[in-house]
Amino acid sequence: MLIRSRVPLRISFGGGGTDVSPYCEEYGGVVMNATIDRYATVSLFPFSDKTIEIESIDYDAALKYDVDQFLAYDGHLDLIKGVVNYMRKTYDVHHGFKLRIHNDAPPGSGLGSSSAVCVAVVGAFRHWLNLPMTPYEVAELAYYIERKELGIKGGKQDQYAAAFGGFNFIEFNSTKTIVNPLRLRNDVVCELNHRLVLAYVGGSHDSSKILGSQIKNMASGNEETLTSLHKAKEHAIAMKAALLTDNLDDFGLLLGEAWESKKHFTAGITTPKIDVIYEKAKSAGALGGKISGAGGGGFMFFFTKPDKRYAVTKALQEEGIQIVNYSFTEIGLHTWEVRCP
Known part of the structure; x- marks a missing residue:
C-alpha cells in the first residue's frame, strides 16, 4: 500500500506581503487568493527495512539515509528533510519509507509551489501515522517548518491556500489565522x-x-x-x-x-x-x-x-x-x- 498526497497551487490576487512578519503581527494582514488545477503531489511508500529515500522527479535527484539519521540541511530538498526530521522526532518514527515528489510548477514560479510541497509532505505523514490534524494545524505546521525551523523568508498564505483550497479571504494577526471561504456563484x-x-x-x-x-x-x-x-x-x-x-x-x-x-x-x-x-x-x-x-x-x-x-x-x-x-x-x-x- 502506498499513500498519495496532493495539494493545489494558488494565484494570489491581493494582499500578498501583508501576511509576512512583522506586518501581520503589528497591523493585521489579509490576502485574497484562489487555488488552481496545478498540483504538488507526494507519494509515500512505507518500507520494512531501515532506510529513508527521497526522490524528486523535478530535480532528478535521489537521496538515501539510515532511518535514525538526522537529515542535514544543505540546500538539497531541505523542505522535505525538515518535515521528515520533525515527524521522526515528534512521533518517534522508526519505520523505513520512500518519498517521491512532483510539482506542476517550479520554485520561484509565484504560485506557492514550495510551500505546497511542504503541506503535501505533512499531509502524507498525517495519513500514514493517522494524526488527528485539522487543515489549520497542517498549514501551521508547514509554516513552522518552512519559516521557523528552516528560516526561509516568506508569509503564511501559501500554506493555508494549499491546505484549504478554493477561493479564500484569509486574515492574519499575532494570535491566529482565520480562513474565510468565498461562496461565489x-x-x-x-x-x-x-x-x-x-x-x-x-x-x-x-x-x-x-x-x-x-x-x-x-x-x-x-x-x-x-x-x-x-x-x-x-x-x-x-x-x-x-x-x-x-x-x-x-x-x-x-x-x-x-x-x-x-x-x-x-x-x-x-x-x-x-x-x-x-x-x-x-x-x-x-x-x-x-x-x-x-x-x-x-x-x-x-x-x-x-x-x-x-x-x-x-x-x-x-x-x-x-x-x-x-x-x-x-x-x-x-x-x-x-x-x-
Missing part, C-alpha cells in the same frame, strides 16, 4: 476563469531575497513600504467585495491598482521586461493584472475586458510569453491510498 467563477489570462513570463524569482528586503524596510520604518502594504490590504478587502457582488470589471481594475502598490514594497518586484509585458496586455484590452507571488518573474495574470481575452492572449504570445490553461479548484489537501500489485 458558478457563473462568476466561470467568467473569472475565462477572462483571467495566466501567463508565464519566465525567469524564476528569489522570493526569500525579495521578502527579506521587504522585512528590512518594515523594520527600519520605511514609509513607502508601509503605506504600500496598507494599500495592498485595502485592495484585498475591495476585491472580496467585488467578487461577492459580481462586479468583475471592478475586480479587474483593482488588480491593476494592487500591482501599482505592490511595486513599492521593495526593489526587484518588477523588471523592465515585466513592465513592457504589462503595458502590452493593457493596450490589447486588459483591465489590470499583476505578478502572482513575491515578484521578479514567474507567473503573471491579466484580467481582460469581456471581449478581449483573445486579443490579450495574442499580444502576449507575440512577446514570446507562454499562456497556461487552467481551472479553479475547490479541493485543498487530499490524501488517499493505492494498493500496489
Whole structure:
C-alpha cells in the first residue's frame, strides 16, 4: 500500500506581503487568493527495512539515509528533510519509507509551489501515522517548518491556500489565522476563469531575497513600504467585495491598482521586461493584472475586458510569453491510498 498526497497551487490576487512578519503581527494582514488545477503531489511508500529515500522527479535527484539519521540541511530538498526530521522526532518514527515528489510548477514560479510541497509532505505523514490534524494545524505546521525551523523568508498564505483550497479571504494577526471561504456563484467563477489570462513570463524569482528586503524596510520604518502594504490590504478587502457582488470589471481594475502598490514594497518586484509585458496586455484590452507571488518573474495574470481575452492572449504570445490553461479548484489537501500489485 502506498499513500498519495496532493495539494493545489494558488494565484494570489491581493494582499500578498501583508501576511509576512512583522506586518501581520503589528497591523493585521489579509490576502485574497484562489487555488488552481496545478498540483504538488507526494507519494509515500512505507518500507520494512531501515532506510529513508527521497526522490524528486523535478530535480532528478535521489537521496538515501539510515532511518535514525538526522537529515542535514544543505540546500538539497531541505523542505522535505525538515518535515521528515520533525515527524521522526515528534512521533518517534522508526519505520523505513520512500518519498517521491512532483510539482506542476517550479520554485520561484509565484504560485506557492514550495510551500505546497511542504503541506503535501505533512499531509502524507498525517495519513500514514493517522494524526488527528485539522487543515489549520497542517498549514501551521508547514509554516513552522518552512519559516521557523528552516528560516526561509516568506508569509503564511501559501500554506493555508494549499491546505484549504478554493477561493479564500484569509486574515492574519499575532494570535491566529482565520480562513474565510468565498461562496461565489458558478457563473462568476466561470467568467473569472475565462477572462483571467495566466501567463508565464519566465525567469524564476528569489522570493526569500525579495521578502527579506521587504522585512528590512518594515523594520527600519520605511514609509513607502508601509503605506504600500496598507494599500495592498485595502485592495484585498475591495476585491472580496467585488467578487461577492459580481462586479468583475471592478475586480479587474483593482488588480491593476494592487500591482501599482505592490511595486513599492521593495526593489526587484518588477523588471523592465515585466513592465513592457504589462503595458502590452493593457493596450490589447486588459483591465489590470499583476505578478502572482513575491515578484521578479514567474507567473503573471491579466484580467481582460469581456471581449478581449483573445486579443490579450495574442499580444502576449507575440512577446514570446507562454499562456497556461487552467481551472479553479475547490479541493485543498487530499490524501488517499493505492494498493500496489
